[in-house]
Amino acid sequence: MPDERKKILEVHHLKQYFNVxxxxxxxxxxxxxxxxxxxxxxxxxxxxxxGKTTAGRSIIHLYEPTDGxxxxxxxxxxxxxxxxxxxxxxxxxxxxxxxxxxSLNPRMKVKDIVAEGIDxxxxxxxxxxxxxxxxxxxxxxxxNKDHSSRYPHEFSGGQRxxxxxxxxxxxxxxxxxxxxxxxALDVSIQAQVVNLMKELQEKQGLTxxxxxxxxxxxxxxxxxxxxxxxxxxxxxxxxxxVYTHPLHAYTKSLISAVPVPxxxxxxxxxxxxxxxxxxxxxxxxxxVEIAPGHFVRASEDEVEMYTKRAQDAGLVTDFPRN
Amino acid sequence: xxxxENIIEVRNLQIDFHTYAGEVKAIRDVSxxxxxxxxxxxxxxxxxGKSVTTRSLMGLLAPNAVIKxxxxxxxxxxxxxxxxxxxxxxxxxxxxxxxxxxxxSLDPxxxxxxxxxxxxxxxxxxxxxxxxxxxxxxxxxVGITDPENRINDYPYQFSGxxxxxxxxxxxxxxxxxxxxxxxxTTALDVTIQAQILDLMKDLQNRIDTSIIFxxxxxxxxxxxxxxxxxMYAGKIVEYxxxxxxxFNPQHPYTWGLLNSMPTLDTxxxxxxxxxxxxxxxxxxxxxxxxAARSDYAMKIDTEKEPPFFKVSDTHYxxxxxxxxxxxxxxxxxxIVRRQKKFxxxxxxxxxxxxxxxx
Numbered sequence: 001m002p003d004e005r006k007k008i009l010e011v012h013h014l015k016q017y018f019n020v021x022x023x024x025x026x027x028x029x030x031x032x033x034x035x036x037x038x039x040x041x042x043x044x045x046x047x048x049x050x051g052k053t054t055a056g057r058s059i060i061h062l063y064e065p066t067d068g069x070x071x072x073x074x075x076x077x078x079x080x081x082x083x084x085x086x087x088x089x090x091x092x093x094x095x096x097x098x099x100x101x102x103s104l105n106p107r108m109k110v111k112d113i114v115a116e117g118i119d120x121x122x123x124x125x126x127x128x129x130x131x132x133x134x135x136x137x138x139x140x141x142x143x144n145k146d147h148s149s150r151y152p153h154e155f156s157g158g159q160r161x162x163x164x165x166x167x168x169x170x171x172x173x174x175x176x177x178x179x180x181x182x183x184a185l186d187v188s189i190q191a192q193v194v195n196l197m198k199e200l201q202e203k204q205g206l207t208x209x210x211x212x213x214x215x216x217x218x219x220x221x222x223x224x225x226x227x228x229x230x231x232x233x234x235x236x237x238x239x240x241x242v243y244t245h246p247l248h249a250y251t252k253s254l255i256s257a258v259p260v261p262x263x264x265x266x267x268x269x270x271x272x273x274x275x276x277x278x279x280x281x282x283x284x285x286x287x288v289e290i291a292p293g294h295f296v297r298a299s300e301d302e303v304e305m306y307t308k309r310a311q312d313a314g315l316v317t318d319f320p321r322n
Numbered sequence: 323x324x325x326x327e328n329i330i331e332v333r334n335l336q337i338d339f340h341t342y343a344g345e346v347k348a349i350r351d352v353s354x355x356x357x358x359x360x361x362x363x364x365x366x367x368x369x370x371g372k373s374v375t376t377r378s379l380m381g382l383l384a385p386n387a388v389i390k391x392x393x394x395x396x397x398x399x400x401x402x403x404x405x406x407x408x409x410x411x412x413x414x415x416x417x418x419x420x421x422x423x424x425x426x427s428l429d430p431x432x433x434x435x436x437x438x439x440x441x442x443x444x445x446x447x448x449x450x451x452x453x454x455x456x457x458x459x460x461x462x463x464v465g466i467t468d469p470e471n472r473i474n475d476y477p478y479q480f481s482g483x484x485x486x487x488x489x490x491x492x493x494x495x496x497x498x499x500x501x502x503x504x505x506x507t508t509a510l511d512v513t514i515q516a517q518i519l520d521l522m523k524d525l526q527n528r529i530d531t532s533i534i535f536x537x538x539x540x541x542x543x544x545x546x547x548x549x550x551x552x553m554y555a556g557k558i559v560e561y562x563x564x565x566x567x568x569f570n571p572q573h574p575y576t577w578g579l580l581n582s583m584p585t586l587d588t589x590x591x592x593x594x595x596x597x598x599x600x601x602x603x604x605x606x607x608x609x610x611x612x613a614a615r616s617d618y619a620m621k622i623d624t625e626k627e628p629p630f631f632k633v634s635d636t637h638y639x640x641x642x643x644x645x646x647x648x649x650x651x652x653x654x655x656x657i658v659r660r661q662k663k664f665x666x667x668x669x670x671x672x673x674x675x676x677x678x679x680x
Binding site for chain 2: 047048156157158159186187188189190191192194195198199213215216217219220253254256257258259260261262263264265266269271274
């Protein structure tokens with residue numbers, strides 16, 4: 001099924017190794033490919049150590065990727081050599097971090113934190129414009145302009161995360177990588193921040209890469225989900241489909257472990273145990289489109305099994321494979 | 323003890339913290355019971371007082387905390403009145419605790435075998451050799467593979483989930499009557515969390531301990547708890563059996579908590595967040611502390627504090643909505659759905675556990 005939507009980000013065979021060639025070489029991200037379409041939210045889930053954060057950081061070029069290609073808005077990121085090109089790239093793509101306590105400089109006032117990107121990219125005409133922009137941004141994220149002369153310690157966790165979002169928005173980015181933006185927050189505040197992110201996406205046409213381990217929240221906010229395990233993506237598909245009809249055994253086990261706020265459901269919980277050793281045979285595996293838009297990392301002889309599963313789940317009736 | 327089934331009875335507990343800004347009224351008149359063999363979950367946001375409450379059971383309050391009033395009865399004795407020396411005999415032996423972060427609650431310079439053996443030597447007077455032998459049994463019990471070799475390893479040689487197993491082994495090695503678990507799985511991945519929760523349930527059956535489980539994750543509560551107490555702004559606002567709290571909640575704050583989580587069926591639209599932030603306990607609001615964030619607040623909520631109204635023999639909620647003169651309100655749709663389910667629910671069956679291996 002050809003997709004008419006514009007791809008804003010294409011990741012091809014991204015590899016991010018650390019300590020290359022040494023005894024303790026770590027293949028944090030190992031041959032990962034996915035696309036993100038303009039205006040959508042792509043959720044990247046996985047356990048700690050699965051490489052999801054590293055993947056996000058490689059995309060924004062906080063690390064120099066070992067191999068592979070990252071194409072943002074039609075341009076190959078690894079070929080951005082001049083400072084000016086990198087500068088522009090960093091304006092278009094921004095990051096929101098997990099810990100709202102560690103990611104804001106405690107010695108800077110909120111207005112200077114939010115305006116830092118505005119200053120670096122010379123976006124404000126004069127001081128009055130800078131102040132206006134900061135105040136507008138604070139209002140956008142649900143804070144008020146009186147907050148601009150305060151310091152981060154005067155805010156609660158949820159408010160700090162709003163400041164972090166305002167800072168990311170300050171440079172008018174197209175694409176935001178949100179690395180576990182809500183996992184440090186209380187349940188009632190999580191919903192506030194998620195709602196804010198959704199609202200901003202609708203108003204400003206933002207695209208999100210949402211990295212998280214909380215599957216229920218990821219499913220809720222994302223249009224499509226990629227599941228990572230040991231540096232590889234095992235399954236990609238529409239959020240609802242991956243969540244309700246997971247094809248890969250690892251995705252099944254991950255979803256079966258999510259606690260559900262329903263005692264009756266919990267009493268009858270079926271926990272699926274995943275045996276990772278099956279991935280370590282010598283078979284070649286690649287991402288295969290099992291159902292429309294639903295990919296699974298499979299070897300040639302596994303394709304049939306996954307197709308059968310997809311058919312049983314009603315995801316595919318007569319899908320031509322190429 | 324008022325009730326022989328209870329192992330702990332907390333009555334009218336009030337705890338303040340002295341700070342530069344003034345007195346923070348962290349716990350404001352909290353009462354609850356812990357029954358023998360049950361798991362009581364205390365749910366609430368950060369700052370609601372759930373951790374302070376349980377730390378007071380252990381005699382582990384910060385130096386600037388003052389217990390203004392109340393009693394904590396354990397074996398017909400008031401823990402509050404006990405000296406630090408007496409507490410050292412209770413702590414780790416009769417009442418044990420598991421903390422959130424398994425890295426900071428283990429001693430990085432001590433072999434794990436000795437860390438597990440330490441409470442046995444201290445409380446039961448065992449010789450080192452016997453204690454280490456029992457520690458080995460405990461390691462097997464909490465599911466550490468190859469325990470004979472790993473008993474001499476240091477904490478850094480274990481993963482987060484394995485470390486939390488070791489913390490559990492230390493807490494349970496003296497077979498305590500009460501285990502306090504303060505967000506024991508919050509730092510862990512969901513798959514590891516599921517393993518640790520299963521382990522705790524299994525061990526609870528084996529050594530017959532009562533558990534106070536503190537968490538903000540309602541999903542975990544649903545799977546672990548027999549009874550639930552919901553805390554807000556230093557008070558318990560609702561308590562009942564796990565089914566009563568999840569399927570027939572009465573307090574608007576409990577509604578808000580259950581409603582702000584996406585469920586399996588949540589589709590599109592926006593989540594129903596609870597607006598605003600919890601109140602400042604330097605100067606707690608008059609009346610129902612949740613009123614400022616509640617869509618269901620009435621005039622009386624800002625004037626007078628609601629008492630507990632009885633919903634059933636086991637279920638009480640502190641909200642004026644339950645007063646006979648209160649207007650009838652319709653809870654959020656998700657809560658109505660849950661209440662409908664409650665009405666049709668049969669008597670819960672015994673927990674079944676399926677494991678399918680793939």
